[in-house]
Amino acid sequence: MADQTYDAIVVGSGISGGWAAKELTEKGLKVLLLERGQNVEHVKDYKNANQAPWEIPHRGRRTIEMLENHPNLKRDYVLNEQNLDWWAHEKDSPYVEKKPFTWFRGYQVGGRSLMWGRQSYRLADIDFEANLKEGIAVDWPVRYKDLAPWYSYVERFAGISGNRDGLDILPDGEFLPPMDLNCVEKEVAERIKAKWNGKRLMTIGRVANITQPHEGRVNCQYRNKCWLGCPFGGYFSTQSSTLPAAMRTGNLTLRPWSIVTKLTYDKDTQKATGVEVLDAENNQTYTYKAKVIFLCASAFNSTAILMRSATDIWPGGLGSSSGELGHNVMDHHFRVGANGTYEGFEDRYYFGRRPNGIYIPRFQNVGDDKRDYVRGFGYQGGASRSGWSRNVAEINFGAPLKEALTEPGPWSMGITAFGEILPYHENKITLSKDVTDKWGLPVLEMDAELKENEKRMRKDMMSEAVAMLEAAGLKDVRGFDAGYTLGQGIHEMGTARMGRDPKTSVLNGNNQVWDAKNVFVTDGACMTSGAAQNPSLTYMALTARAADFAVAELKKGNL
Amino acid sequence: MAINRRDALKSMALLMGGTIVGMNALLTGCSPEEQLSGLNFSEKDIAFLDELGEAIIPTTDTPGAKAAEIGTFMVMMVKDTYNAAEQEKFTNGLNALRADFKKQQSTDFMEASTADRTAYLNALQARAAEEEALAGFLAMAKDLTVLGYFTSEIGATQALRYMETPGKYDGCMEYVPGDRAWAL
Numbered sequence: 119m120a121d122q123t124y125d126a127i128v129v130g131s132g133i134s135g136g137w138a139a140k141e142l143t144e145k146g147l148k149v150l151l152l153e154r155g156q157n158v159e160h161v162k163d164y165k166n167a168n169q170a171p172w173e174i175p176h177r178g179r180r181t182i183e184m185l186e187n188h189p190n191l192k193r194d195y196v197l198n199e200q201n202l203d204w205w206a207h208e209k210d211s212p213y214v215e216k217k218p219f220t221w222f223r224g225y226q227v228g229g230r231s232l233m234w235g236r237q238s239y240r241l242a243d244i245d246f247e248a249n250l251k252e253g254i255a256v257d258w259p260v261r262y263k264d265l266a267p268w269y270s271y272v273e274r275f276a277g278i279s280g281n282r283d284g285l286d287i288l289p290d291g292e293f294l295p296p297m298d299l300n301c302v303e304k305e306v307a308e309r310i311k312a313k314w315n316g317k318r319l320m321t322i323g324r325v326a327n328i329t330q331p332h333e334g335r336v337n338c339q340y341r342n343k344c345w346l347g348c349p350f351g352g353y354f355s356t357q358s359s360t361l362p363a364a365m366r367t368g369n370l371t372l373r374p375w376s377i378v379t380k381l382t383y384d385k386d387t388q389k390a391t392g393v394e395v396l397d398a399e400n401n402q403t404y405t406y407k408a409k410v411i412f413l414c415a416s417a418f419n420s421t422a423i424l425m426r427s428a429t430d431i432w433p434g435g436l437g438s439s440s441g442e443l444g445h446n447v448m449d450h451h452f453r454v455g456a457n458g459t460y461e462g463f464e465d466r467y468y469f470g471r472r473p474n475g476i477y478i479p480r481f482q483n484v485g486d487d488k489r490d491y492v493r494g495f496g497y498q499g500g501a502s503r504s505g506w507s508r509n510v511a512e513i514n515f516g517a518p519l520k521e522a523l524t525e526p527g528p529w530s531m532g533i534t535a536f537g538e539i540l541p542y543h544e545n546k547i548t549l550s551k552d553v554t555d556k557w558g559l560p561v562l563e564m565d566a567e568l569k570e571n572e573k574r575m576r577k578d579m580m581s582e583a584v585a586m587l588e589a590a591g592l593k594d595v596r597g598f599d600a601g602y603t604l605g606q607g608i609h610e611m612g613t614a615r616m617g618r619d620p621k622t623s624v625l626n627g628n629n630q631v632w633d634a635k636n637v638f639v640t641d642g643a644c645m646t647s648g649a650a651q652n653p654s655l656t657y658m659a660l661t662a663r664a665a666d667f668a669v670a671e672l673k674k675g676n677l
Numbered sequence: 678m679a680i681n682r683r684d685a686l687k688s689m690a691l692l693m694g695g696t697i698v699g700m701n702a703l704l705t706g707c708s709p710e711e712q713l714s715g716l717n718f719s720e721k722d723i724a725f726l727d728e729l730g731e732a733i734i735p736t737t738d739t740p741g742a743k744a745a746e747i748g749t750f751m752v753m754m755v756k757d758t759y760n761a762a763e764q765e766k767f768t769n770g771l772n773a774l775r776a777d778f779k780k781q782q783s784t785d786f787m788e789a790s791t792a793d794r795t796a797y798l799n800a801l802q803a804r805a806a807e808e809e810a811l812a813g814f815l816a817m818a819k820d821l822t823v824l825g826y827f828t829s830e831i832g833a834t835q836a837l838r839y840m841e842t843p844g845k846y847d848g849c850m851e852y853v854p855g856d857r858a859w860a861l
Contacts, residue, residue, distance in 0.1 A: 170830065170841065171860060177828040181757040300848030340843040342861070467852035470843035471861060505858050506827040506837065515802065515819070516795035520734045520741070523827065524836045526858040 124150040124371070126668075127393055127408040129378050129423065132229025134641040134657045135414035136356030136364070137272065141665035142412070143369035147672075150406055151364070152376040154398060154415070155225035158204070158232065160357035164347030166200045174200060193220050194606055196233070200346055204232055210556040219564030220605040221418070227374055228356040229416065230608070233345045236326040236353050236473070237498065238278045239651035240269050240289045244484070249647050252492055255446060255541040256617040258646045259627030262289065268659035275363075276354040276658060277332040279474075280324030288479040288496075288651070295329045296322045297474050301466045302501035302529045306590040307476075313589040318481050323498065325474040326354035326655075333359070340470030353473070375399045377557055381411060381637065383428035383436060389636045389677070390427070390436075396557055410636050410668050410677055414661065417642035418547055418562055421613040424624075424631070424639075425549050426559070437614060437624040437631050444548055446541035446615055447566040448648040450607035453600040454576050455497065456583035457532030458592030467503060467526060475500035478533065478586070480650050482578065491574040493540065495650045497583065499533030531592055535579035538650045539572055541612055545604075566604045576602075609653050611645035629664040636677045638664045713768050716756055723748035725775065728787060730822040732794035739836045742822050745829035751821045763817070770814020777801075777811060833860035 125147035128138045139151045157163075171177065176199055184197060190208050191197040206223035213221055224230035243262045250257040266289070273292040281296040299307060299322055307320040327338040335351035335358055344353050351358035364370040375398040381390040382405065392407035413420040421444055425435035437443045475498050481487060482494035504527035513522050545566035553561045568576075580597040587595045617623020620632035625644050631637040640661040642653060671677045713722050730747030755767050778786040778797055786794065798815060805812035826832040833839040839860040 168841075171828040171833050171839070172830040174828070176754065176758055177824055179754065179758045179824070182760060183757070298846055298848040303848070340846045341841070465852050467850050467856070468846070468848050469850045470840075470846035471859075472846045472848070503858070505860075506823060514795075515733050515798045516735050516792075517737050519823075520737060520836065523823065524857050525855070526852070 122150075122404075123392075123407040124148045125408060125672075126150075126410040126412065127152065127406055128412045128414060129393065130154075130229060130413070130415035130420070130641065131227045131356055131361070131372070132224065132414065132416060132641070133231045133234070133356065133654050134661045135229070135412070136231060136360035137658050137661040138412040138414055138638075138640060138665055139364040139370055140360040141662050142410075142669065143364045143367040145665070145669045146367075146369065147410070147669065148369050149364070149371070150408065151370060151372045152378055152393070152395060152406075153227045153229075153372070153374045154377045154419075155206075155227070155374065156203075157227045157372070157374040158347070158357065160351070160362070161347070161349050164349055167343060167346040167349050169200065169346070190220060191222065193603070194222070196222050196608075198345070201233065211561070212553065212555065213561050214550050214553055214563040216563050216565040217567050218603040219566060220603045221564070221610070222605070222608050223416065223419075227372065228361075231355040232347055232357065234326075234355075234654060235608075235652065236344065237477070237652040238273070238276070238280075238291075238324050238326045238655040239477075239496075240291055241265070241649045241651060241656055242287055242289055244287060245647065245649035245651075248493060249541075254492070254647075255543075256615070256619070256622050256646060259616050259618045259623075264627075265656070265659050265663065268663040269655065272655065272658040272662050275333060276326055276359060276655075277328035277335070278324055278326055278354075278655070279329040279338075281321050283319060283321050283479075285319065285479055287481075287484055291324065293324065294332065297325070297327075297329060297472055298322070299476065300468050300472075300501055301463050302460050302531060303476055305460075305463075306501065306531060306587075306592070309590040310478075310586055313586075314481075317487075318478065318586070320476050320478050323474040323477045327352055327473055328354075335359070338473065340472060342471035342473040344473050376404075377559070378415065378423050379403070379426060379559060380423065381427040381436060381634075382407075383431070383634060385428075385431055388634060390634045396559075398557065401557070409672060411638070412661075412665070412668075413637065413639045413643075414641045417610040417613055417645075420639050420641055420643045421547065422549065422562055424614060428634075432633070436634055436637070439633055440617075440620060440622055440624055442543070442615060442617075442622060443624050444613050445543050445546045446612035447545040447547060447564075447604070448539045448541055448609075448611040448645065449604050450536045450609045450648065450650065450652075451539055451568060451572055451576065451602050451604075452534055452536045452607055453602045454579045454583075454598065455499065455532060455534035456580065456587050456595055456597045457499075457530060458587045458595035460501065460529040460531060460592055463529055476533070482582075489575075489578060491571045491578070493538040493571070493575070493650065495535040495537035495575060495579050497533040497535050497586075499531065501529055501531035503527055503529050531587065531590075533583050533587065535583060536607065536650055536652070537572065537575050537579055538648050539568065539604075541615070541647055542566075542569060545612075547613055564605070568602070568604065609642070609648070611642040611648045611653060614639050614643035615646045616644050617646060628667045629660060635671075636668075638668060640664045712772050716764060716768065718752045722771065723752060725771070725786065726751045726818070728791070728794065729774075729818055730826070732791055732798055733819055733822045734826045735791055735795065740831050742826045745826050745831045747822055747825050747829075750825035750829075751818065754821050754825070766810075766813055767817050770810055770817070773811055774801075774814055777808075827860065
C-alpha cells in the first residue's frame with residue numbers, strides 16, 4: 119500500500135483524542151484520526167437510547183451468557199445488556215493479571231467518552247505540588263497556573279455545569295448553571311457545614327451535562343441514560359462535541375478499525391515519521407506519515423504503542439530510556455463509604471432523573487488537618503427515595519404488596535469515597551512474552567496493587583463517611599467496603615509520566631516524549647500523580663495545551 | 678393520556694374476560710400429576726406462572742401481573758439468567774408448590790380463586806422457616822413478578838409513572854400520599 123501523508127496523526131478517538139483532533143484541525147492541520155474499533159455515529163448509532171424499560175429484554179439483569187463472555191466486565195456495574203457493543207471484546211483483546219486488575223476498555227469511535235461518568239473537576243495547586251513537597255516519585259513539570267487557562271478553555275467548549283464554591287482545594291471553573299440538590303441533600307449539606315464550621319462542604323457534582331443549550335447542542339433532558347449515547351447531545355462526548363467541530367474544518371480524516379502496531383522512528387532526526395496500522399477488519403498493514411503524532415489511545419494502550427516502537431534502538435521501546443515507561447500505574451480506589459436512611463421529607467419527591475450526584479471535596483491533609491496517610495479522597499453520592507425494587511418482606515402478597523410498591527419508599531442517602539493512589543515505581547505494566555491478542559500483538563501484563571498508604575486511607579474513607587452521615591442526622595448509618603481491585607475506578611493513569619528530567623520521566627512539561635519530540639502523549643498515561651478528582655477534564659486541558667504548543671513549534675520549524 | 682389509559686384498561690378487561698379465563702377453563706382438565714421436567718415449560722406451566730404472578734400482584738384499579746404476561750417473562754428469566762442450581766430450585770419448587778396447594782386446599786391451583794391463591798401464598802410465607810424449598814421458590818417467583826411487572830409497560834405506565842423525557846429536574850416537588858412512584 120502506498121504511504122499516505124498528513125500533518126498530524128491522532129491515535130485514539132476518546133476524550134483526549136477527540137480534543138487533539140479538534141484543536142489540530144482548527145489550527146489548519148490535516149489530521150488523520152485513528153480508532154481501533156468500530157465507528158459509532160452520533161444519534162444514528164445510539165440504538166438503545168430510546169428503549170423503554172419494557173423493551174430491555176432482561177430488564178437490566180445479567181444473563182448467564184453475558185457473565186460467561188465478559189469475565190472482566192462482570193466485576194462491576196458496567197456489564198449491561200443495553201450497551202455491550204461499546205466495551206472491548208474480552209476474548210479478542212485479553213490481558214494478563216499478574217496481580218488482580220480490572221480493565222474496562224471502550225474500543226470504538228468516541229471510546230469511553232460515550233459511557234463516562236462525566237464528573238469534571240480541576241486539579242489544584244495542592245495536587246501539582248504534592249510529589250515535590252512529600253518527596254514522592256517526581257515533581258510535576260506544570261503547576262495549576264499553567265493549566266488554569268486551559269481548564270477554562272476546555273470547560274467553555276465542553277460545557278460543564280456546576281456551582282462556584284470558591285475553594286482552593288477544588289478550583290471553580292467556567293460553569294453552566296448547576297443542577298439542583300434535592301431536599302434531603304440540601305438538609306444534609308447544611309448540617310455538614312454547621313458541624314464542621316464550613317471546613318467540609320457538600321456541593322452538587324460538576325458534570326459535563328449541559329444545563330442550557332450550548333454550542334449547538336440541546337440541554338440535558340434528565341433522562342439519565344447517558345451511557346447509551348444521548349440523542350440530544352446533552353453530555354460531552356467525542357460524538358456530541360469535539361468530532362463535529364473537527365469535521366467542520368474539512369481537515370479531518372477518521373479511520374475506524376485501525377490498530378496502531380507501532381510508531382515508525384528515524385534515529386537520525388530523533389523523531390517519529392508516522393505510524394504502522396493494522397486494519398482490524400482485513401488484517402492488512404498500512405503506513406501513514408505525519409510531522410506530529412498525538413497518542414491518545416487510553417493510558418495503557420498509548421504506553422503499549424510506545425513499548426512496541428523503536429525497539430531496535432531501545433529494547434523497552436520509545437520512551438523507555440528513562441526506565442519509567444510502563445511504571446507508576448495509578449487509578450482511584452473506591453467502593454468504600456456509608457449509607458443511611460432519612461426520616462422526614464415524606465411530603466417531598468423529585469421530578470426528572472438527574473444524571474449527577476453530590477460531591478464532597480477532599481478535606482484530609484488540608485491546612486491543619488493531618489492523617490496517618492498522605493493525600494486524600496473526595497466523596498460522591500446522593501439521596502433518593504426508594505422505589506418498587508425495595509424489600510418489603512413484611513407486607514402480604516396481593517393488593518397490599520402492589521399498593522406499597524406503587525408509592526415511593528423512604529429517603530436514603532449514600533456516599534462513596536474516591537481516593538488517590540500514589541505513583542509507585544513497582545506498580546507496572548509490561549508486554550507479555552507469550553500471550554497475544556486476536557491480531558497477534560503482545561498483550562499487557564498487569565502487575566500493580568494498593569499499598570499501606572491506600573489501605574490506611576480506606577479505613578478513614580469509611581469512618582469519615584459514617585461520621586458525616588450520622589452528623590447529618592441519617593439513621594441506621596452503615597459503613598461499607600465492597601472491595602476494590604486496581605483499575606476498577608476506570609481512571610487508569612500513569613505509565614508514561616510527565617517530568618522535568620529525561621532520566622526519570624517519559625514526557626516533558628509539554629507532553630512531548632523526551633526521545634521523540636514530535637510525539638505527544640496527552641491521555642491518562644501522562645499523569646505524574648493522580649489526585650483524588652475524576653481525571654478526564656485534566657486530560658482535555660493538557661491535550662488542548664499540548665496541541666497549541668505543537669502547532670506553535672511546527673510553525674517555528676522545531677518539529 | 679387519559680384516553681390511552683382507558684383504552685388500555687378496556688382492552689385488558691377484554692383480555693381477562695376472554696382469552697385468559699377461557700384458557701384456564703381449557704386447562705382445568707390437567708391431571709394433578711402434571712410435572713415440569715427440565716426447562717421444558719409447557720403452556721400449562723406458563724398459565725400456572727401467570728396465575729401465581731397474579732396472586733402476588735393482582736388486578737386492582739390497574740391490571741395485574743397476568744396482564745403483563747408474567748409467566749412468559751418468568752420462564753425467559755429462568756432460562757437466561759439463572760444458573761443450573763437456581764433453575765433446578767425453581768422448577769422443583771414449581772412442581773412442589775402445585776402439589777402442596779392441592780394437598781392444602783383440596784383443589785387444583787388453577788381452579789382456585791385469586792383470593793384463595795393469595796391467601797395460600799401468605800400462609801406459606803408465614804411458615805417459610807419450615808418450608809425451605811417451597812419458600813425459596815416463592816421468593817424467586819416474587820422477585821421475578823415484582824421485576825417483570827413494574828418494568829412492564831402496564832406496570833411502569835399504569836401502576837407507576839413513567840416519563841420518557843422529563844426535560845427538567847425539580848429536587849423538591851410536593852408529594853401527596855397515594856401519588857404513584859416514578860418507574861425509573
